[in-house]
Amino acid sequence: MSVPRFWRKIPQRYNLEGTHCETCGRYFYPPRNLCPECRREGTIVNHTFKGVGKVVTYSVIRTASDQFSALTPYVLAIVELEEGPRLTTQLVCSPEEVKIGMPVKAVFRKIGTEGESGVIYYGTKFAPM
């Protein structure tokens, strides 16, 4: 991923900044600038998520692309945040530990390394509470 492309998303990736539709009350992470419910009628404001939620489903990745191969095996999950939205994330726990329904909280971690340039990306992962 190019540097500008990553840099643009730093607030969202580092601090779990998403959006909120004041019209219908829905929360969005990843952020959306158009509410699928209210479309142009919706008033969208920024919202920083608390970063607590639970595991909806998961997998343990054993074959990955170069950027992630040093991390294998790693636990990938869909987490449902307390405010409602779901996101895809790595979990900081062993493959044996992860369970559906497990409560988790956001932590700041290294996400992956970019091929030859060796650029390290940081962002949010989730860890058991």
Next chain:
Amino acid sequence: MRDVAVIGIGCTKFGEWWDRSFRNLFVEAGVKAIEDANLAGEQIDAMYVGNMSAGRFIEQEHIGALIADYAGLASEHIPSTRVEAACASGGLAFREAVISVASGMSDIVVAAGVEKMTDVDTSLSTDALAGAADREWEGFTGATFPGLYAMIANDYIHRYGLTREQLAQVAVKNHYNGARNPIAQFQKEITLDTVTNSTLVADPLRLFDCSPITDGAAAVVVAPLEVARKFTDTPIKVLATAQASDTIALHDRRDISTLDASVAAGNRAFQTAGLERKDIDFVEVHDCFTIAEICAIEDLGFCKKGEAGKFTEEGATALDGQIPVNTSGGLKSCGHPVGATGIKQVCEAVLQLRGEAGKRQVDGAEIGMTHNVGGTGATVAAHIFGRT
């Protein structure tokens, strides 16, 4: 709208073709389809080519023109368009061709699909395929394509109690069919143990739960039904074409283990054709992973949610079952050159309906269906075909 028929089909053998190029594969499939339709090249009015990622796999874009050129049609200057919807690129290319003929814009149209995936290593192909999902919010976090379907599998297992053996039975059945298909990448039967002893790719999915990396091309020719008999004695009528979309990311779906786009496309197709599920004699579904076939059978309405494991275990989806699924061997055993798959499914439906499917022929097949998925379900194409 005019009625449309498939009048010719052609497919390369699917597999790992280190000695053959992208254009060479495409030309073989295209020439076979045109010969099958008894056509001359200059009779073709337009082409649609399904291709997911030549840019990543062979660093070539502008596939529409390239294909028309190497098909020997540059001097005809026909419109040739690339269609991209990840693994559903082929299904959408076919749908565009059908719409073009149905609307009266064109008469004779070629719909093709091609992918050359083995020029790059597994790491790069894994990364390219992850582009079928949400790059910024799934791929960035380390989600691989098998990983996303693995999360569907774990959700499904957790809610409906699917067993390891039931899931493996999908692969066993598809390899049985593929062993009877001369174009299949893996023409060998396997056992439940082959699946359950294979290496883990993304838990709970193992190597034999996954479709492979494949090179291949497929092409079909469509024409107005009213003139189809000038070209062939066995035109196959397109009874319905349908397409649906959904959220690009799996985490945004209403239900992780239901592909709502499959449900929508399936319902639209049945409605257009005026048919019931029981009228379908066989179906080619998008089994990029074993769990995908389980979901597809349910989402298209061939059995109730949560029951596809049992349905498969009891043999209902086998060649001689109630509704034979993936007679070609599916993506699992026939192979999955992503952009070509949707067209190969049409080729298989036509072979079955002509009664030319050899050792895997479904007795008395009159009506068949195809189901092609892009990404984890963000695009679905569904088609129904009938004998004339």
